[in-house]
Amino acid sequence: MPRFVDRVVIHAKAGNGGRGCASVHREKFKPLGGPDGGNGGNGGSIVFVVDPQVHTLLDFHFHPHVDAPSGKQGMGNNRDGAAGEDLELRVPDGTVVVDADGRMLADLTGEGTRFEAAVGGRGGLGNAALSSKARRAPGFALLGEKGQARDLTLELKTVADVGLVGFPSAGKSSLVSVISAAKPKIADYPFTTLVPNLGVVSAGENTFTVADVPGLIPGASDGRGLGLDFLRHIERCAVLVHVVDCATMEPSRDPVSDIDALEAELKAYTPTLQGDSSLGDLVDRPRAVVLNKIDVPDARELADFLREEVAQRYGWPVFEISTVTRDGLRPLTFALWDMVAAYRAAQPVVAARRPVIRPIPVNESGFTVSSDGEGGFVVRGTRPERWIAQTDFTNDEAVGYLGDRLARLGVEDELLKQGAKSGCAVTIGDVTFDWEPQTPAGVEVTMSGRGTDLRLEQDDRVRADERKIARKQRRESRQYDEQS
Template identity: 60%
Template sequence: MAIPTFVDRVTLHVHGGNGGHGCASVHREKFKPLGGPDGGNGGHGGSVILRVDTSVTTLVDFHRQSLRRADNGVPGKGDHANGANGEDIVLAVPDGTVVHDADTGETLADLTGHDTEVVVAAGGRGGLGNAALASSSRKAPGFALLGEEGDTRTVTLELKVVADVGLVGFPSAGKSSLVAAISRARPKIADYPFTTLVPNLGVVVAGETTYTVADVPGLIEGASQGRGLGHDFLRHIERCAAIVHVLDCATFEPGRDPISDLDVIEAELAAHGGLEDRPRLVALNKIDVPDGGGLAEIARPELEARGLRVFEISTKSGAGLQGLMFAMAEIVAERRATLPPPPPARIVLRPTPVSGADEFTIRRENDLWRVQGAKPERWVRQTDFGNPEAVGYLADRLNRIGIEDKLLQLGAQAGDGVAIGGEDAVVFDFRPQIDIGAEILSRRGEDQRFSEERPAAVRRREKDQAYHSDDTDGVGFDDDWSDDD
């Protein structure tokens, strides 16, 4: 199956990189076996970023490869060695790309303007090593935090061509010829219907105004319901400041004339919706063909009676093109004058953070208390549940933001189940006011070996004291020592 060169709608699966785990390590060297915690932090995972590149005109690269994954962060190591961050993946998309969440349909970003970007899959945070977790009350953490998993998401990319003027009309009405005549674009031109299979863009200069013109292919009756090609390309005129109807005055098809063609196309635009406020111009094309000029003269009075500005043109001879070009430039200039000042050239769009007055919520679900919130859920993901000391540290963090007090206020009893998170929640038994830790003889996160003297040092001190206590004459020998011995 041949892969098309122009693709304006794709589904993309993106995965942010996982954060690297923190390291739990104790510095050791000769004569200093317990030199303190020195575990480094894990690196952050890379993110998947969409960025506008005006040199890109199609989404075909994502049609060929629809799965993109950023690099994972590197785990931390001992001797305070932090892990490297994972590399971001920057994907170039055309100007005018709209990003939707494939599951919810939510619009995540409308990317217009060079270098505008959005993070569609954020990388996971790296876990802290035990050196970063040490404090005055926790001198020797025997644990480190785990790295978080990166975001996983399926998005739909939809391209809407960014053009100032959209040319609409029946197939073979001369839209591509008009683009070629007023700009340097060279689209494929032939005398059979549906020659144009993709929108063509041309840059037009009229006086001091420079604007872009897009040829929207395939509009026929029923296009808004999927007939022909127009249904696929109607979205490309949504950004246009003006619409130009290119009407064929030399068609040989029975039952067609400029007035009926205009009515059909307007009905399809109305069915698509959202284009009622765009100013219209009418270009009666092919007046150089025999009977074409006469048909244009007949249709012109009725079109003007509808309040439309009409231009009789010929893309072959160039007749009437100058007036049409300046009329389009006038509409574009008026539209630009009403727009607010342009934003900075580079806009970075980030996912909306979870916000709220409280850092967590608690609700009763049958025999469980469910706790949800950005912080507690993130802390649970960072915890190594195979390490009792790490679980104790998690309990400290949860108590610090008031989860235990809130549960007691709501009537939770010892032994009740407490689930933290959503579908993948971790369930605990509620044990209020119970310290949980790895060391029994010391406070949570402490190692008494750092505050106690080593037995060898105690024995050496005792020997020194005994030695000096027996040295009564200051010579450094025992009093009962003599040469007779």
């Protein structure tokens, strides 16, 4: 049996960037032809795309973990790694994307609307791209960035022109089934409808959509019954229609009290998207009242008695119908179309949003330094944290290059201004290290072997030239002792 899922939590993981390649061009008679390591490929992003053929979030319910492919590693001969393809996820029209903190990230309406939910990591540079006057043949390459990982909540808000509201068993599903081709489940017990049903209605040459929302009861705005789970499906409806059961056998209910109770719930409900889709607040939507089941003799008498009272009390149009005999359906459909067309024509035209580009000021340092309260310091910033993530700490030359970049950015000077001492802990991103201010950084450095940096060498092993000098000194000392 197909299931309707309108709220899911997914774990999105974008692809990681591929690492760069540290390679040296070699061929006959050119043993050291210069660096030729290619860059790593960018990781794939996760993108939501509105597809009108998708009507539920069921696929995400069974597969909540979505991972985009990662980029490939760079190769020698200046060959860049392949980029990971973006993972496009098809979602229904009307899907709202919310992050883990409850902030709305996107409201996806309209066929083809796209939203990049998780950004793929950038590939690391190869040593060919890192060569400079100071480093003509770098013996290192940058690692790829990790792709963005985040938990997202997807909520589906049905996109319909008319929303049918009413108590359980008021005949909403029956009404949808007779004015459209939709075939919802219909039975003679409350809460038969557990999911919203959407139908397309024709009014002459015009068509509009009608949504059947599961039955509401007093307290629905506080979560009673199925209220909170499905009240959001009427947020996008241009017209709300009260479907009233005129043949109810409950002595405590009557059409007027039913309408009053549901109006109180609609006013108490706070939409997650105020003014959603430029339709205004929920309480300001136009209304209509449908007195249903007039095929029952007592119900027809009650409808005739209440018609004028309801119209005078609320000022809304009132229609008497029977879904069994189909009386009054044609005038109802044409009247609903007129209400939908008039209401949408009265709304202001929503201008397409233009992309906003906010350039970073030229004097923007790009980082902040703060104390961690324990004698150490924490450096925060997009560039320093990205550089840390891209550095291979097993390669001394790569670490020296990182130190030069941080020095040029001004991190060293800022640490000195804030009183950082030699050996204090400095944390950047996920890495904590002991800071040594006496290490020269950002200056011209005499290059040593590939993958090494003279500033970081702390080798206590005695070298061959030192052993030779020591032997010569011992021989001279021994000869001096023999002569004396």
